[in-house]
Amino acid sequence: MKIGRSAAAGSLESSDAMVTISPGEGMTVEIESVVMKQFGPAIEAAVRQELARQGVEDALVRVQDKGALECTIRARVETAILRAGEVKA
Numbered sequence: 001m002k003i004g005r006s007a008a009a010g011s012l013e014s015s016d017a018m019v020t021i022s023p024g025e026g027m028t029v030e031i032e033s034v035v036m037k038q039f040g041p042a043i044e045a046a047v048r049q050e051l052a053r054q055g056v057e058d059a060l061v062r063v064q065d066k067g068a069l070e071c072t073i074r075a076r077v078e079t080a081i082l083r084a085g086e087v088k089a
Contacts, residue, residue, distance in 0.1 A: 010014035
């Protein structure tokens with residue numbers, strides 16, 4: 001899937017995450033998290049797996065995590081991708 005515009009999903013409330021995705025060259029994932037020391041690698045792995053599952057190859061993804069569960073992070077990434085994607089006819 002090609003990222004056609006910037007989009008976001010989620011919130012900055014406790015136990016949630018705000019994910020923004022924009023068109024980019026290559027794949028860049030930036031993470032800011034209150035639990036970065038404990039779960040940073042797991043958060044990045046979940047984001048990259050969801051991007052791969054959706055077929056995204058070029059994007060800039062920013063995650064602002066406030067202690068969200070992995071399933072929440074995946075859902076936010078998926079929603080941001082679908083909001084930003086270009087539908088091919």
